[in-house]
Amino acid sequence: MAKPRFKIDDTAGQTKLQQLVHSISEAIANGLLKNGDMLPSVNQLSADSGFSRDTVFKAYNILKQRNLIESAPTKGYFVSGDSFKVFMLLDDFSAFKEQLYQSFRQNLPETYSVDLLFHHYNQEVFTQLIENSLGRYSMYIVMNIDEATIHPVLKKIDPHKLLILDMGTPEDEKTNYLLQDFSQSLVQCLDKGAAQLQKYAEMVLVYDEQITPHPSAIVTAVSGFxxxxxxxxxxxxxxxxxxxxxxxxxxxxxxxDLVEVIKSCRTKNLELGKDVGVLSYNDTPMKQIVGGGITVVSTDFEEMGREAAEFVKNKKKVAKILSTSLILRDSI
Structure with missing residues (x-):
């Protein structure tokens, strides 16, 4: 019979059932238990751990429901071939987030499964989704909900398994992150387009901190420019x-808001890039062709997806501020 290749974590505050589920999940996530490896029988694990047979049986059933292990009448319990699961929590669904996800998925092995969810900047939803995910996944890729801090609930995830995307302020060197620069990098982009933007007498920033989940540093950057x-x-x-x-x-x-500006220009016979200038945040395929092309300030979300996939595959430390670029098109 298979001997245990994991140590049961007797963390205070956890029931014996929780300890057993967590310990086996961690052993699988860390590669101590690999795909196809046999697990101890219910009787053996009960004897070795001192836990009741009922507790072991319930733990195995929970792990089966999470697709981490499987069972067969003649084989017993073994690690599932589809045991590497990734939790990916993004802010909302948009064209550039789809680019991010597709790049992430394409750069992972087919055997990795990814559960994609969205929090829509709702604090309660964010917390609940993270709480419900604990112990169920091998790696966690999360778009943080605020620029100023890292949400406290994320501290419940092993920092070696967690990658923060897009925005947030890392609190220590343990934090893995791929972030945008919403301040100095934006100023540099605006300076690059200064010759085109100075054609206009006024620049209007369409932004409301209360309804737009975007760091308020943009106001300082644009007004300063x-x-x-x-x-x-x-x-x-x-x-x-x-x-x-x-x-x-x-x-x-x-x-x-971009659509409103373009519609208004057409109604009033105003020409983009001549009578009216338009600058947008985050590039999408549609912005490359609408109105002769919309000038954008954008991070490369395909690069973000590739980097996130590398983190998941290699589990190497990553702490990177991704470059933000100005892509000049006819709209200014």
Whole structure:
């Protein structure tokens, strides 16, 4: 019969059932138990651990439900061939998040399964999804919910298995992250497009911190750029058809606001890149062709997906601020 190749973690506050499930899950995630490895029989593990047969049986059933182990009448219990599961929690669904996910998925072995979920910047949903995922996955890829801090619930995940994406402020060297730079890098992008943007008398930033899940550092960056370049600056929470005016550049975060600006220009016969300038955040395939191409400030989300996949496969430390680029097109 198979001998245990894992140590039971008797962490205080956990029931014996939780200890057993956690210990076997960790052994699988860390490669101590590999695909196809036999597990001790219920009787043997009960004798070796001192836990009741009922506890061992319940633990094995939980692990089977999570697809971490399998059982067969003549073989007993063994590690499932589909035991490497990745938890991926993104903020919301959008074209550039799809690019991220597709790049991530394409750079992982087919044997890895990925559960993709979204928190939509809802604190309660975020916490609940993380809580429900604990102990069920080999690795965790999470888009943090705030720029200023790392959400406290993430401290419940082993830092070696957790990768923070997009935004957040790492608290120590244990944190793995792939983040955007929403401040200095944005200023550099605006400076790169200064010659085109200075054609306009005013720049309007369409941004509301209360409804737009985007770091407020963007306001400081854009207003500072405008002051330096002698361009009038204005911030509005939303944009409507009748508000779009000539000789103005609009910097939009939401695609819905981008659509409003483009529709208004068509209604008023204003030409993008001449009468009205448009700058958008985050590139998508559609922005490459709409209106002759929309100028964007964007991180390479395909690169983010590739880097995240490498972290999952190799479990190597990663602490990186991804570059942000200005992609000039006809819209300014």
């Amino acid at each position: 405008c002051t330096k370049r002698s361009i009038a600056f204005k911030q509005v929470s939303s944009i409507h058809l009748d508000q779009v005016k000539e000789n103005t550049a609009y910097f939009v975060i939401h695609d819905a």
